[in-house]
Amino acid sequence: MRFAVCHKTHYTYATPGAFAVQRLRLTPVNNRAQTIHSWSIEAPDIEHAAEYVDGFGNRVHLITHCKPYSELTITAEGEVETSDEGGVLGDLGEMANPLLFLRSTPLTLSSPGIDALTERLSADSRQLNALHHLLEGIAGRVAYVTDSTTAFTTAAEAFDAGQGVCQDHAHIFIAAARNLGIPGRYVTGYLHVEGQERATAHHAWAEVHVRGLGWVGFDPANNICPTEHYVRLACGFDAASAAPISGTRRGGGSEALKVDVMVRQQQQ
Secondary structure, three states: OEEEEEEEEEEEEEEEEEEEEEEEEEEOOOEOOEEEEEEEEEOOOHHHOEEEEOOOOOEEEEEEEOOOEEEEEEEEEEEEEEOOOOOEEEOOOOOOOHHHHHOOOHHHOOOHHHHHHHHOOOOOOOHHHHHHHHHHHHHHHOEEOOOOOOOOOOHHHHHHHOEEOHHHHHHHHHHHHHHOOOOEEEEEEEEOEOOEOEEOOOEEEEEEEEOOOEEEEEEOOOOEOOOOOEEEEEEEOOOOOOOOEEEEEEEOOOEEEEEEEEEEEOOO
């Protein structure tokens, strides 16, 4: 399938800011399941940005804003062609050793409840079979409820509450996979939903490194592995380290954020 993606992020500040540094992980890269036909980013001072590929394989732009600002708008857009690989991406040639993703973070720490879920699967020596059971277990245990959690909600908190959003489902899956000794990481991207072009935010899911297959995606929020309806953007240890936009600023007071994402299927 071929999609046109437009991801617009608009920041408004209560008072003028004096300085800001932003790290943009807003450029998808080619892999087995997607081909990037065109992509561009519009943002203040993007022409002076440092550009590099980090250890996780993310293409990053580092922007420094030195002029006073009261609002900032960042727009990433382009066309991507996708295919259904059953979630299997293989080894992506990244610098980071997959074993690095066995490391937990505050957002992905396990809990007694998550431990109990994985204990029932630990006897299954077939990694892929255990992971699919894990996918179903989390989808059945944690309901998708919009606005039920925040960016700071941990995997343990969402699991105990029995509800969350895609960020929480991914964090829980990652925590559980690491319990099984399987490297897991957080993935951000876009999901095309039939009959729905516009969304209020991007999507998130998990990837784990499976023996003999490499990286494989799992989306417990929808109880499936990524299909041709998914566009992969960036990855990291958790939602914080894989955020499409992160950074720091001086001044500006309180901040209001508006995110608008459109994924439109194109004629081929």
